[in-house]
Amino acid sequence: MRIALVKCSKWDADKDIVLLQNYLDSEGHKVSVPAWTDDISWQDFDRIYISSCWDYYLNIPAYKNWLKHLKGLAPKTLTFNAPDVILWNLHKELYLKELENRDVRIVPTQVITNAEEIESKLNSFYVAQSHYDDFVVKPSISASSYKTNSISSEKLISEAPAHICEILEDTPVLVQPLISDIRKNGEISLVFIDGEFCHAIVKTPQSGEFRCQSSFGGKAEHFQPSEELTETAKQILDKLPFEPPLYARIDGVETADGFLLMEVELNEPYLFLEHNPDTLKTLARCLVGSTNRS
Structure with a gap:
C-alpha cells in the first residue's frame, strides 16, 4: 500500500x-x-x-x-482524518460552543469575531469570570500557541483589545480564564484510536510559564488516568457530530469541579507514540484497514 x-x-x-x-x-x-x-x-x-x-x-x-x-x-x-472532520475541527470558536451545547464542560470561553464587539464582550466576560486571576487571549485557528498571550485580570480591559485587534486580522478570537490547575497539575491529553482509549500524557509548563509545549520549556510524561476521567473523555468523543475518527486527542485540565475540555485535537495532533508501542501498532493497523470516515 x-x-x-x-x-x-x-x-x-x-x-x-x-x-x-x-x-x-x-x-x-x-x-x-x-x-x-x-x-x-x-x-x-x-x-x-x-x-x-x-x-x-x-x-x-x-x-x-x-x-x-x-x-x-x-x-x-x-x-x-477525513477532510470534513478536519474542516470542522479547525474552528475552535464553533466546535467548543457546539460541544458545550451538548453538555460537555469546557473552559469558559468568550468568542470575539469583530472589533465592534470587543468592549462589550470583554466587559461582560470579565464580570462573569472575575474570580480568575489571569486570562488567555488566542486565535480561534492556530497551533503551537501562536499569538497566544496571558494577561492579568486587572489589565484585561485596558490591554487585551490591542492584541485582540491584531488577531482579528486573520481569525476570530477566544478569551478564556487561565485555569491555575494547569500550572500545578498540567494539561492532560487522552489519545484515542478508532474510538478506543489508548494512552494518556500529562504536559506541564515550566515555572513561570502557562504554555505546555516543549518549545516553551514544557515537558510531557506518561499519565495513568482514572476510569472516571477515561470515561469522561470517551463521552466527549461520542458527542462529536460524526463517527469516531481514526485518531483523536482530548485535551483538558482536571479541576476540583471535574474535567474541563480545552481542545479536541482531530487535525494533525501529536500523539506521543513513543510513550506506548501498542498505540503505534493499533494506529498502523487501523490506518491500513480503515474505510473512509466523513
Whole structure:
C-alpha cells in the first residue's frame, strides 16, 4: 500500500512520523513523507495520513483548499482524518460552543469575531469570570500557541483589545480564564484510536510559564488516568457530530469541579507514540484497514 505521512515544510519529520514510517516500512508498505504544500500527485497514494501540518494556520485558505482537493480523491485515496472532520475541527470558536451545547464542560470561553464587539464582550466576560486571576487571549485557528498571550485580570480591559485587534486580522478570537490547575497539575491529553482509549500524557509548563509545549520549556510524561476521567473523555468523543475518527486527542485540565475540555485535537495532533508501542501498532493497523470516515 502507498501511504503518505504528511508534515509541513518548515520542520523535519517528528517522532510520531518516524515511528509510524518505520513500522509501516517493516510491514511492507511504501511510505512517503511529503509536506502538505508540495506540488505532487496526491491521487497516487492509497492512504494520506495528516500528521504534522503544523504551519497550516499561516495560510488557512490554502489548507482548506488542499483538504477539499483530498476529499475529492475518495474512495480511491482515503485521507485520515477525513477532510470534513478536519474542516470542522479547525474552528475552535464553533466546535467548543457546539460541544458545550451538548453538555460537555469546557473552559469558559468568550468568542470575539469583530472589533465592534470587543468592549462589550470583554466587559461582560470579565464580570462573569472575575474570580480568575489571569486570562488567555488566542486565535480561534492556530497551533503551537501562536499569538497566544496571558494577561492579568486587572489589565484585561485596558490591554487585551490591542492584541485582540491584531488577531482579528486573520481569525476570530477566544478569551478564556487561565485555569491555575494547569500550572500545578498540567494539561492532560487522552489519545484515542478508532474510538478506543489508548494512552494518556500529562504536559506541564515550566515555572513561570502557562504554555505546555516543549518549545516553551514544557515537558510531557506518561499519565495513568482514572476510569472516571477515561470515561469522561470517551463521552466527549461520542458527542462529536460524526463517527469516531481514526485518531483523536482530548485535551483538558482536571479541576476540583471535574474535567474541563480545552481542545479536541482531530487535525494533525501529536500523539506521543513513543510513550506506548501498542498505540503505534493499533494506529498502523487501523490506518491500513480503515474505510473512509466523513
